[in-house]
Amino acid sequence: MELASASSVKRPRQATACNWCRSHKLKCDAEQPSCKNCRRRGMECVTTDLRRQGLESRRVEPLGRHRKRNSMISQTRQSESSSSLPTPSIFAVPFNDVTRQEQISDDVSRQYTADVSSQEPSSTATGLTLVTDKSSSRRQMIRSGSSMYVLVQWLDLFFTNQENWNAIFPYFQQSLAYSTEVPLSFPISLPSLPPPKETKQYISIFFTRIYPVFPILHQDTFSESVEHLRVKLTSQLESKDYPALACAYAVFSSAVDEADGHPTELGTQYLEGAYVLYAHIVAIPYLTSVQALLLLIIVLKNRSKDGASWGILGQAIRIAQSIGLHRHVPSTSEIDDLHSRIWWTAYILERTMELETGRPSAIRDDECDQILPEIQAPDVYFGGLIRLSKIQTRAIDLLYGNKHHPKSTRDILLEMGRIDRALTDWANEFPESIKPGQQLFCASEELHLATYLSIHYHQTIIALHRPAFLSAPAWLKDRIDEHCAGTPWGDRLRYSLCIGSTSARAILKALSDLLLYSRLSRIITVNQMLPAILVLAIYMTKIPNSLMHNSDMAMLSTFALKMEKEYLKMGQDAEFATGLGVLQRQIAEHVTSLKPAEGQTTVQLQQDPLGLAPQDLNLGYLDEAWPALWNEDLTNFYTDDTEQNMLNMYLLGLPPIEN
Structure with a gap:
C-alpha cells in the first residue's frame, strides 16, 4: 500500500452517531434500523442532526461510515491528491472534525440541548476527553492521556467488533461524582x-x-x-x-x-x-x-x-x-x-x-x-518520594509535553530509555529490605510505607511504558531496533510490554503481602489498584498465547472483585463498581476463547497484528504520526476514511474494523 496516495487534507467526518452513542461517547456502527448499542439495550435508535438542532431522524437507510462518496466529493479528493501539499500526519488533526456538542442524556428536551450546545466549548484540536456521567450537569475535560481513561478506551476499541463485548467506558465515567464531590451537611x-x-x-x-x-x-x-x-x-x-x-x-x-x-x-x-x-x-x-x-x-x-x-x-x-x-x-x-x-x-x-x-x-x-529537607534515617521514604517526583517530572514532559512542538519517535524512545534507567538507578539506592521492584521484607510496622513507595514506583513504570500497551508490538519493536540500537536501554525497551505487566502484578502482589504480613493503611487506596487491573487486561488481550494467562486472570478476577466491594463500601457509584465486574467477566470470556496452536508457547512479536508486512508501510510517515498519539481522544477514533482507519489501527495495534 502506498501512503503517498493519502489525501493531503483530512476528509470530513459524517456525524451519523446516534444520540445514545454520542451521549455515552461510544463508537456507533450506524447500522439501520438500529445501531448495535441501542439494539442490545432495546432502545429506539434516534439520530439528531447536530448542524440543525431540533431535527431528528430514525434510521431508514444504510448510513455506514464507509459508504461511497458522491461524484462531487470524489472530484474533490482527486483534486486534493494531485496537489503539491504535503501529506499530513495521521494524528495531526483530531479524529472528529465536527465540533463536539454537549453530551446530554436522551431524556432531556431537544430545546434544552440546543440552548446548552450553543455554549459548549469545543474540544477540537485540544487533546482533551470529555468525561460525563449519567446526569446532565457533571462534566470534566481531562487530558486524553489520563491513565485510566486511555486504557479503558483502548480496550473498547480493540473489542469494538465483538458482539459479546459491552463497552466499559460508560461505566468508568460514572466515577466522576464520587471523585470530585464532597457532600456536606449544613453545619449546626x-x-x-x-x-x-x-x-x-x-x-x-x-x-x-x-x-x-x-x-x-x-x-x-x-x-x-x-x-x-x-x-x-x-x-x-x-x-x-x-x-x-x-x-x-x-x-x-x-x-x-x-x-x-x-x-x-x-x-x-x-x-x-x-x-x-x-x-x-x-x-x-x-x-x-x-x-x-x-x-x-x-x-x-x-x-x-x-x-x-x-x-x-x-x-x-x-x-x-x-x-x-x-x-x-x-x-x-x-x-x-x-x-x-x-x-x-x-x-x-x-x-x-x-x-x-x-x-x-x-x-x-x-x-x-527550594532545597531538599534534611533527610535522617526515618525520612528514607519521604526522601525517596522527592527523588521519584523529579523523575516523574521528566515522564510527564515526555507524555504530556507541548503538543505544539511534538517530539519525534526517535526522541520519545530515547527519552523513555533514559527515564527508565533513572528509575532503575533510583530503586537501587534503597536497602534490600525495602527496595522497590523486589520482594519487601521489612518490619511489619513499616511495611505499609515500603508498599506505598513501591506502588508509586510501579505506577511510574506503567505510565512510562504505556506506549507499549497502546501500540502495535511489531511496529514498536522495529522502531526500537532502529532508533535505540547501541544504547544502554535498547534491550530493556524491547520488553516494555512485559515490564509494564510485571509492574501491574507487583502492585497487586504488594497489596496482598501487606494484608498477609501487616494491616491495611489508608494511604494505599483502591484507586492505585485500578491501572494495574487495566494493564493486565490489555496484556492478556495483546498477548493471546502467554503462559501467564491463567495466573493473570485469577489475579485480575480476585482484585476486581475486592475493588468492586471496596468502592461500594466507600459510597462510589454502583454503576462504576459494576463496570469492574463487567470488565473481569468479558476479559475472562476472551481468555477462555483463546486456543493457541499446539506447540506454540511464545509470542511472535514480529508478526504484524493486521497481517501487513512492515515493508508495505511507509515507516517514516508513521514515525511522524506516532508521537501525537498520546494527545488524542480515542473515543473519537474512527474517521470516514478506510485507508486512514487502517493506518491509525496499525499504530494502535487494533484489529481491522468490519465494513
Whole structure:
C-alpha cells in the first residue's frame, strides 16, 4: 500500500452517531434500523442532526461510515491528491472534525440541548476527553492521556467488533461524582475535639503511620496547638484559629480511619468539620493554611476522592508560592526545614496526580529553588518520594509535553530509555529490605510505607511504558531496533510490554503481602489498584498465547472483585463498581476463547497484528504520526476514511474494523 496516495487534507467526518452513542461517547456502527448499542439495550435508535438542532431522524437507510462518496466529493479528493501539499500526519488533526456538542442524556428536551450546545466549548484540536456521567450537569475535560481513561478506551476499541463485548467506558465515567464531590451537611456546630487520651492516640497514629510520607507538621507544635484550641473552643475562636482547627480535624480524621483500616463515621465527621472551614482557611492565606489544605488533600485521597483533592491542591500550591515556600532562604533554623518539607510534600502530590491525569501543573520547576529537607534515617521514604517526583517530572514532559512542538519517535524512545534507567538507578539506592521492584521484607510496622513507595514506583513504570500497551508490538519493536540500537536501554525497551505487566502484578502482589504480613493503611487506596487491573487486561488481550494467562486472570478476577466491594463500601457509584465486574467477566470470556496452536508457547512479536508486512508501510510517515498519539481522544477514533482507519489501527495495534 502506498501512503503517498493519502489525501493531503483530512476528509470530513459524517456525524451519523446516534444520540445514545454520542451521549455515552461510544463508537456507533450506524447500522439501520438500529445501531448495535441501542439494539442490545432495546432502545429506539434516534439520530439528531447536530448542524440543525431540533431535527431528528430514525434510521431508514444504510448510513455506514464507509459508504461511497458522491461524484462531487470524489472530484474533490482527486483534486486534493494531485496537489503539491504535503501529506499530513495521521494524528495531526483530531479524529472528529465536527465540533463536539454537549453530551446530554436522551431524556432531556431537544430545546434544552440546543440552548446548552450553543455554549459548549469545543474540544477540537485540544487533546482533551470529555468525561460525563449519567446526569446532565457533571462534566470534566481531562487530558486524553489520563491513565485510566486511555486504557479503558483502548480496550473498547480493540473489542469494538465483538458482539459479546459491552463497552466499559460508560461505566468508568460514572466515577466522576464520587471523585470530585464532597457532600456536606449544613453545619449546626463544629465537631468537638476528642478527649485528651484519644487525642494523644490519634496524634501517635498520625505521626507513626502517615507522617513519614507526609511530614508537614511538627509534632510538639501541633500537640500544643490542639490544647490551645481546646481551651479557646469553650469561649470564642478568632479567625486566625480556624486554619489550625482544620489541621486538627484533618489529622484526627486520617488517624481514625487509619486505625480502623476503612473510612469511618467519626472520620467523616472530622473531615466535614475541616471542609466546612475551607473558606476560613483560604481567607487567612499563610503557612498554617497550606498545612491545613495539604492535610485535607491527604484525607480526601485516602478516601479515593482524587478529583476533589486536585482542586484543593492547586489552592495550596498558590498560597505556598505566595508566601515563598517554593524558594530557598538561607538559614539553619528548624522552621526552614519544615517549610522545605511542606513544599516538597505539595510537589510530590502535584507530580503524582499530574502523571495520573495529564492535567496541567501549577508548579514550574524553573521557578523553584527550594532545597531538599534534611533527610535522617526515618525520612528514607519521604526522601525517596522527592527523588521519584523529579523523575516523574521528566515522564510527564515526555507524555504530556507541548503538543505544539511534538517530539519525534526517535526522541520519545530515547527519552523513555533514559527515564527508565533513572528509575532503575533510583530503586537501587534503597536497602534490600525495602527496595522497590523486589520482594519487601521489612518490619511489619513499616511495611505499609515500603508498599506505598513501591506502588508509586510501579505506577511510574506503567505510565512510562504505556506506549507499549497502546501500540502495535511489531511496529514498536522495529522502531526500537532502529532508533535505540547501541544504547544502554535498547534491550530493556524491547520488553516494555512485559515490564509494564510485571509492574501491574507487583502492585497487586504488594497489596496482598501487606494484608498477609501487616494491616491495611489508608494511604494505599483502591484507586492505585485500578491501572494495574487495566494493564493486565490489555496484556492478556495483546498477548493471546502467554503462559501467564491463567495466573493473570485469577489475579485480575480476585482484585476486581475486592475493588468492586471496596468502592461500594466507600459510597462510589454502583454503576462504576459494576463496570469492574463487567470488565473481569468479558476479559475472562476472551481468555477462555483463546486456543493457541499446539506447540506454540511464545509470542511472535514480529508478526504484524493486521497481517501487513512492515515493508508495505511507509515507516517514516508513521514515525511522524506516532508521537501525537498520546494527545488524542480515542473515543473519537474512527474517521470516514478506510485507508486512514487502517493506518491509525496499525499504530494502535487494533484489529481491522468490519465494513
